[in-house]
Amino acid sequence: MKLTRTLWALLVAVHASGDDGASFFESKIRPVLVKHCYECHSAESGKSKGGLMLDTKAAIRAGGDTGPAVVPGDAAKSLLLTAIKHSDPDLEMPPKEPKLPDAFIADFEAWIKSGADDPRDSATKVAERAPVDVKSGREFWSYKRPMMPKQASGGIDGFIREKLAETGLKPAPPAEPRVLMRRLYFDLIGLPPSDFSEKSAPANYEKQVDELLQSPRFGERWGRHWLDVVRYAESNGRESNLTFPHAWRFRDYVIDAVNADVPFDRFISEQIAGDLLPAKDDAERARLLIATGFLAIGPKGLNEQNKAQFAADVADEQLDAVTRAVLASSIACARCHDHKTDPFSMEDYYGLAGIFKSTQTFYGNWVDSENNNQGHLIRLPELPGQLIPNKSIPAERVKQLKAELAKLNQEEKDQKAYAEKAREEGRDITGEFYKMLQTAIRIIWTRGGIEGQLERVDDQGRALPLCVGVKDNKLILDSQLYDRGELAHPVKAVARGFPQVLEIKVAAPKEQSGRLELALWLTSRDNPLTARVMVNRVWRHLFGAGLVRTVDNFGFSGERPSHPELLDYLAIRFMDGGWSVKELIKEIVMSETYRQASGGQRAKSAEADPENRLLSHANKRRLDAEVIRDSMLAVSGLLDESRRPGSLVAELDGQSVSLMGFNTKLPSDLDGSHHRSVYLPVIRDHLPDVLEQFDVANPNLVTGDRDVTNVPLQALYLLNGSFVQEQAAALAKRIQASPHRVNLAFQLCFNRMPDEEEVALAEKFLRQGSADDLKLLAAFCHSLLASAEFRFAD
C-alpha cells in the first residue's frame, strides 16, 4: 500500500520500527517516561516544567533550562539520569515521589550508553506546547493577525489546487448543472428550485447566485445559522423552564439584518452594545434595543436564591456565549483558574466579567414558584404598524391589579413590623414562624405575577411593545477576581478590560459598562479571530466542514486549519470588503471548488485524503432539519412563504413551559405550521419533533457545527410522522391530475426525470390499486419524501 507522509507519521508514532534499540525503548523506556515524566514534560499535558519536554527525540536531546536531558552514549552528561538517580539533591526526579526502582534506572543507563535509540523522531508530530502565557499565545496561529498570502492571485481555487497538487490529487470535474443548482438553492435559501430547466444553464449561474442572495428566503436560511451560534431560544430551559415570549423580535431582527447584509462588524456591535449606539430615529432605536437580545436569551439558573451568585452566573453565560460565538474561544474556562491550554488568565476573565456585571439583563420572567430572579423587559418606542402580540387588558383591571399590589406590599410591611416589634420586645414568636413564612411566600409569588402583568401594559391597559435585551447598569463597577471562582473568596478588583494576548488598544470607560468598547475590540481589524471565525463558519455551511473543523474552538485544543493561507485570504478579503457576508458567500459559491462534482476520483482521494480535507470533490451533505421540512412544504405546495407574525410562544398564557401540557390547542409535536421552520417555536428541551429528529442545534450551546446522525427514529418519523403524511397527501393532490404524474413528482422532489428503472419501480408500486386511488398515490409520494435523495445535497 502506498503511504502518504501523514500516514507514515501516524504509523511511526504507533509502531516501533523493528530494530532492537527501538524495541528496547518501547518496552523499557517509553512506559517509564509516560508514567512518571510526561505529566510535567509533554505536549499532551501541556506542561514543560523547567523548559523541558521529554516526549520527542528532539526535545529530550535538546533538554531544558539546565542542559540536555539525554546525551547519547554519555551517561554522565545526561541530566535525566542524574535526576532519576537522585545524585544531585537539587535535581531529583520525579519530584515529591520515591526514587524510581533501580531496575528502571539501570534500563535508562543502558539505553543512553547504547546510543539512546529513540523512534520518536521528526516523523512524530512536532510537539507543540500549549500557549498558556501571553508570550507563547502571541506565537500561536489563531492569536496572530492574519496576513495576506503572497500568492493570492489564484483566489480560493488557487489555494485549494496547490494543496491538492502536493498530494497528487486533482479537482473533480464541474457538477452537473442540475445538481449544482440544487446545491446552490439548498445552501443559499434552504429550499429546492421550483423550476430548473432554464435557470440551471451554466451561463446563468452568476445571475442565479445574485437572485438568491437578494431573496428574502436567504435571511431565513442564513439567519438560522446565526441563531444556532447565539443559542437562540424562546424559553430559559434548565431547571426553571420559563418562556421568553418577546424573544421572537430578536429572531426577526437577525433575519432582517442578514437580508440587509448589515456589515458583520456592525452586526456584532449591535448585538453587544446596540443600546449604547446612536440611533437616528425611533425605528432604529427599537431595532438596536432588540439586537441586544443576544445577551438576554441564554439559559439562567432562575431558581438561584443568592442574587450575587445569579448576577455572576448570568455574566458568565454572556461572556461565554459572546467569546465562543465571535472568537471561537473558551475564555470562560478562566473563571476558576487560568486557562489550562490557552493564553487566558483569571485577570482576563474578570476584566471581561466586570463589563457584563455592569450590565442589566432584561429577560422578562417574573418571580414565581420556579423563579427567584425578576427579569423585567425593555419598553420599545411605539412605531406605526408595530406587531404587539401580548394582550391588552381593561383599564379597570389595571387599577384592580395596582390595588392588589399595594395591599400585598402593605401586608408585607405589616408582617415585617410585627416581627421587628416582637424582636425588640424580646417576645418569642417561633411558634408563628411557619404561618409567617407561608404568608411571605404567598406575597412574593402573587406579587411577581401582578408585576409581570403590569409591566406589559400601560395605565389604560394597552399592551406595550416590549423586548428582551440589555442596558447599562446604574452602577458601573469593576469585578473582583474570585479565588477558584468562589464569590466568598474575593482576591482583588480587576479593571474592566480585555484579554492581554490580543494587542488591541481599547479601554473601558468609567461611566459606561464597556460593552461598546468590547464591540470595538471584537471588531477591530487587529483582532485576529473575529473575521477568521466568521469566514470559517460560512465555509462550513457551504462545504459541510470548516477549514478549521472545530468551528467553535480556535484554541489550542481545537484543530488547526487545513488551509491556513486560504483562511487568512478570506478573512482579509472579508474585512477589506466591508465585512459583507453576502459578498463572501458569493466569492465562495462562484469558485470552481464549490462548483465541482461530489463524485470524481474517489478511490484515490479516499486513500490519500479520506476525510476530503483537501476538497478534491464536493461533499455530499444531509440537509439540515429546517431544510428537510421546508422542502417538503415546498414540493407539497403548502408552503406559506410569509413571515409568521410573532411566535407561538408569544401567544401562550403564563410563563411555565410545563403548563403547556394543559393547552390542548397545541399540537404535541409543536408543528403543523405551514410557515418556514425558522419560525417554529424554539422552547429549550421541548423542540418540534422534526427539528429534534434531524439534529437541530441544541439551543443551550453555541453551535456552529450541527451533528449529523442517521438513526431508525428518523425513519420512523419519515414513515409515520403526521407532518410528513400531510405533505405526502398534498403532493399527491398536486400531481393527481397530471397525465405524467410520476415524472412530475420526480421533478418536484428531485429536479429531474426518473430513469427507466425508477419508472418501473413507481409503476409497480402504483399498480397495487386503481389509477384514481389517491391514498395509494399519497403513499407513493410519501416514499419519495422519505427517500435519501430528498434529504441529501449532492
Place this chain on the structure above:
Amino acid sequence: MNTIFSRREMLTTMSSGIGWLAFSALAHARSGLASKEPHFPARAKRVIFLTMRGGPSHVDLFDYKPELIKRDGKTASLGRDSAGAKLFGPVHPLKQFGKSGQWMTTLYPQLAQHADDLCIINSMHTDLPNHAQAFGQMHSGSFQFVRPSIGAWTLYGLGTENENLPGFITLNPPADNGGAQNYGSSFLPAICQGTRIGGSQLPELYAALLKKDVAPGPPMKNIVPAVSSDLQRAQIDLIRGLNERKMERDGVDPEIEGAIESFELAFRMQSEVPGVLDLRSEPEHILKLYGIGQAKDQFARQCLLARRMAEAGVRFIEIASPGNWDHHNRLRELLATNCAATDQPIAALLTDLKARGMLKDTLVVWAGEFGRTPYAQSGDGRDHNHKGYSIWMAGGGVKGGLTYGATDEVGHKAALNPMHIHDWHATILHLLGLDHTRLTYNYGGRDFRLTNVSGEVARGILA
C-alpha cells in the same frame, strides 16, 4: 459526509488488508448486523451502562480515606490548583458492607446489599478535568476527536442479538457534553450508532391533573404505522429501490447504506418496540422492586426498561442518571438527593438480573466522567478531579466483592493499579470477548481502535 468507495473498490481494498470485521460489517449490512462471533469466549454478552454525569464524589461514595477524615480542615498541598484549599472529609459516613467488607457510602443502603457483587475500582483516572472532554473520553476514548462510542464499537464487534431492535440504545441522554457524539458511530458504519429514546416528559403534578401518564416508558414517537403493514412494506421496498438506484449512480455511500438499514430496522421496530417499552406487562412486585409508581420514578422506569431491553437482546444500553453529580457546592445535601434517586432502582436492577440468571452475562457499569477533589470548594462542595476517582462494575465476568486499585492517602490521585480510561475500555471489551488490539477499523489508511495505542486489560478484576 464522505462517499468513500464504490462497492468494487471496497472489495478490492479489502482484499489488500482491511480487518475481518470490516468485511463482516459489510457482509452483515444486509441483515442489520447479525450476531457475530467474538474473538474468544465472552464473559458478558451485553452491557448496561449507568452514566452518572457530572463527576460523582468518589471520596464520599466508595473511596474510604481515614487520612482525609483525620486531616479534615487542614490545608491541602496537592499542587497548583489546590493552593490554599482545605481538605474536606466525607460529608456522609462510609461503612463496610457485605462479607467482602467493601467500603461504601451509607447513602446507598440498598445498593450496599449487593456489595459482594460489586467490583469497585478506586484507581480510575482520565486526561482532563472538564466535563465535555472527559465525558467524551469516557464514551469514545478520545477527548479531542470525534470517535466511535464504546457502544458503537461493541455493536460493531458483536452485532445484535435481536434484529428487530436497535443494538445500541441510549435512554434520555444528556444533550450537552458533546450530545450525540457520545453515542455516535463516527467512522464506523452508521447502523452502529446509538438510538436515542426519550425526551422531556410531563412533571408528575401536571400529569396527575391531566390524568395522563408521566411516561409510559420513555416516549417513543411515531411508532404506530401510518398505513397498513402491506402498504408500508411496499413503501419501504420502493424507498430501498430508489436508494439503491442512487448508490448505483453515485457509488456506495455509508450514509445511504445506513439510511436503507434504518428503514428496515424502523419497520421491524414497529412490531417489537411497543411491547418492550410497555411496562404495564410487568407484575406488581417487579414495579415495586424498582420503585415505580413513587414520585420521580423516571430513573426507576429506565432501569426496568434496561432490563427488558437486555432481555430482548439489545447489546448495549446506556441510561443517564436523573440528577447531575457536579457538586461544586451543597455537596452534603445534593449527594444525598442523587443517591436517594438512584439507590433503589440500581439495586433492583441487580436483584432482578440476578433472579433471572442474567447478571452472569450482563455487565452493569456505574461511572461518571471523573471524580471530585478531596479538598473543598465554596466551603461545602468539591471541584473536578480527574487524577483519581471511582467507578464500579458488576456481573458479566468481573469479580464481585473486590476493591481494585487505590488512590493516594487523601484520594487525590490514582496510586495503586491505576486504571486509565483506555485500560478500562480494554477490560470491558475483554469481558465482551473482544481483544481491544484486534477490534480495529481501517479508516483513512490507519487501523483505529477504541483504545488508540494504549490500554491494558486489568486481569485482576476478572472473575
